Amino acid sequence: MTQSTGSSGRDTTGTTATGTGTGTAGPARPAARAVAGTGENLRFLATHTLPTFARGFINPRPRMVRASAALRQPEWSAATLRSLRDRHGGAPVLLRGLSGPLLVLLDEPELRQFYSASVRDLAMDAPDKNAGLTVLEPSGVICSHGELREDRRRINHASLAAGDTVHPCAKEFLAVVAEEARSLTARAVLDAPEIQRSLSRMCRRIVLGDAAADDDRLTAWLSALRSEANWLGRRRKQARAARVLYARADARIAEYAAVAPAHTLGARALTRSDPDGVLDRIGQTHHWMLALDGLAPVVARTLLLLAAHPAEQDAVLGEAAADGRDMPRLRACVQESLRLFPLVPDLVRVTRAQTTWRGVPHPAGTAVLVPALFHGRDRDHVPAADLFAPGRWLAPEAAADLRLAPFGHGAAACPGANLGMLLSTAVCAEVLRRHRLAGARPTLPAAGPLPRIVDTPGIRLRLEPR
Numbered sequence: 001m002t003q004s005t006g007s008s009g010r011d012t013t014g015t016t017a018t019g020t021g022t023g024t025a026g027p028a029r030p031a032a033r034a035v036a037g038t039g040e041n042l043r044f045l046a047t048h049t050l051p052t053f054a055r056g057f058i059n060p061r062p063r064m065v066r067a068s069a070a071l072r073q074p075e076w077s078a079a080t081l082r083s084l085r086d087r088h089g090g091a092p093v094l095l096r097g098l099s100g101p102l103l104v105l106l107d108e109p110e111l112r113q114f115y116s117a118s119v120r121d122l123a124m125d126a127p128d129k130n131a132g133l134t135v136l137e138p139s140g141v142i143c144s145h146g147e148l149r150e151d152r153r154r155i156n157h158a159s160l161a162a163g164d165t166v167h168p169c170a171k172e173f174l175a176v177v178a179e180e181a182r183s184l185t186a187r188a189v190l191d192a193p194e195i196q197r198s199l200s201r202m203c204r205r206i207v208l209g210d211a212a213a214d215d216d217r218l219t220a221w222l223s224a225l226r227s228e229a230n231w232l233g234r235r236r237k238q239a240r241a242a243r244v245l246y247a248r249a250d251a252r253i254a255e256y257a258a259v260a261p262a263h264t265l266g267a268r269a270l271t272r273s274d275p276d277g278v279l280d281r282i283g284q285t286h287h288w289m290l291a292l293d294g295l296a297p298v299v300a301r302t303l304l305l306l307a308a309h310p311a312e313q314d315a316v317l318g319e320a321a322a323d324g325r326d327m328p329r330l331r332a333c334v335q336e337s338l339r340l341f342p343l344v345p346d347l348v349r350v351t352r353a354q355t356t357w358r359g360v361p362h363p364a365g366t367a368v369l370v371p372a373l374f375h376g377r378d379r380d381h382v383p384a385a386d387l388f389a390p391g392r393w394l395a396p397e398a399a400a401d402l403r404l405a406p407f408g409h410g411a412a413a414c415p416g417a418n419l420g421m422l423l424s425t426a427v428c429a430e431v432l433r434r435h436r437l438a439g440a441r442p443t444l445p446a447a448g449p450l451p452r453i454v455d456t457p458g459i460r461l462r463l464e465p466r
């Protein structure tokens with residue numbers, strides 16, 4: 001049911017859009033807007049917006065993650081979103097976001113519209129998100145718009161070889177993975193901090209070369225910027241210090257990249273042409289380092305899931321031992337771990353023109369949210385939504401399923417998806433090559449519904465030689 005909100009809630013333009021897409025408006029009756037009432041807004045704020053902010057949008061705060069996991073907080077958010085969908089008949093619902101109107105998309109047709117929209121109309125640099133990301137990547141593609149964004153996207157696409165399942169420098173990257181993963185199996189217990197240390201070394205070597213391997217200080221600087229980004233630009237006093245720190249980190253990255261071997265991502269970025277000097281090729285690497293460091297929780301959660309599902313673990317052990325690159329089952333496990341615990345649980349955009357959603361026009365400047373975690377776990381539409389069922393990713397149609405979007409879809413989809421999958425699968429394989437996971441903390445149910453969040457910083461895995 002769509003909530004009729006009287007004059008304040010109804011579109012007042014006197015027009016009704018005749019289709020989905022940008023700015024189409026017809027002469028007939030206005031379509032009813034689904035606008036959240038005060039109670040719904042408060043509930044959304046309390047169960048979704050504030051907990052997301054408190055947990056940390058960019059650099060999750062370990063204590064808050066632990067608290068969210070203990071309280072099963074994302075379950076409350078899902079209940080809120082389900083209730084909004086039931087009450088408004090699946091229509092996009094206009095709510096109050098942190099700093100203005102926020103249109104929340106709850107049904108498949110709107111997901112289709114969202115992912116097929118042009119990035120010019122449905123832009124990546126939504127205000128709150130942009131205020132956060134600007135702290136750590138002011139000239140990153142994700143913070144850019146217009147022609148400049150397109151040019152920067154091309155640098156990302158080419159350097160990351162976005163269109164290739166196997167990156168042309170995979171051989172060099174996988175050699176780094178094999179070397180660095182040795183530390184992961186050196187002890188009988190593997191914990192999340194060790195996985196993070198190892199992935200951060202891989203990240204520095206893959207982006208900047210071996211000279212950067214030991215530069216923990218650089219990672220600490222980047223991590224401090226990411227923590228500041230969690231505040232979404234709201235801490236004005238800290239902004240200047242963050243700009244100074246960004247400049248220092250950027251200069252350090254540029255020094256490494258200038259002499260890095262040709263296969264590294266930094267060197268690859270520098271081969272792209274920038275005749276007017278405005279693209280900031282090195283500036284693109286800040287997001288890559290964020291994303292590559294972000295593979296550590298992906299690896300930790302995939303291994304945690306495998307520890308809790310011995311039959312799945314048995315199915316992938318053979319692949320891992322085979323020493324090849326083709327590991328479809330293990331790859332599917334990584335994808336499934338990303339569906340269950342997405343790295344980016346909310347996709348946010350901002351409209352740059354009037355857009356029409358389910359017959360209702362919304363003005364330029366409206367923030368639009370796809371709650372990706374909610375859709376990927378949607379019990380009404382996704383079979384075995386709360387179970388670990390990696391086999392679903394082996395079906396050819398899985399990649400096109402818009403509810404399953406660990407990497408997004410369409411024009412703004414992640415250009416590092418193939419590289420991220422290659423590397424995280426390879427790290428898991430290195431751990432499982434000669435070991436099996438004999439137990440893990442936190443304990444996950446082997447058969448029942450899985451929680452929507454786990455205490456990732458607290459993950460501990462028990463390894464046994466096999």
Ligand code: HEM
Binds near residue numbers: 141421
């Ligand atoms: C498993 C790992 C990864 C996941 C789950 C992931 C997910 C995503 C998602 C969902 C987006 C879209 C964000 C949005 O719509 O707001 C995105 C964007 C992006 N990702 Fe990834 N990513 C991963 C790894 C990587 C890696 C390894 C790189 C590069 C080394 C990378 C580079 C990027 C870039 C540059 C964008 C911005 C694209 C644009 O604005 O056009 N990602 N990623």
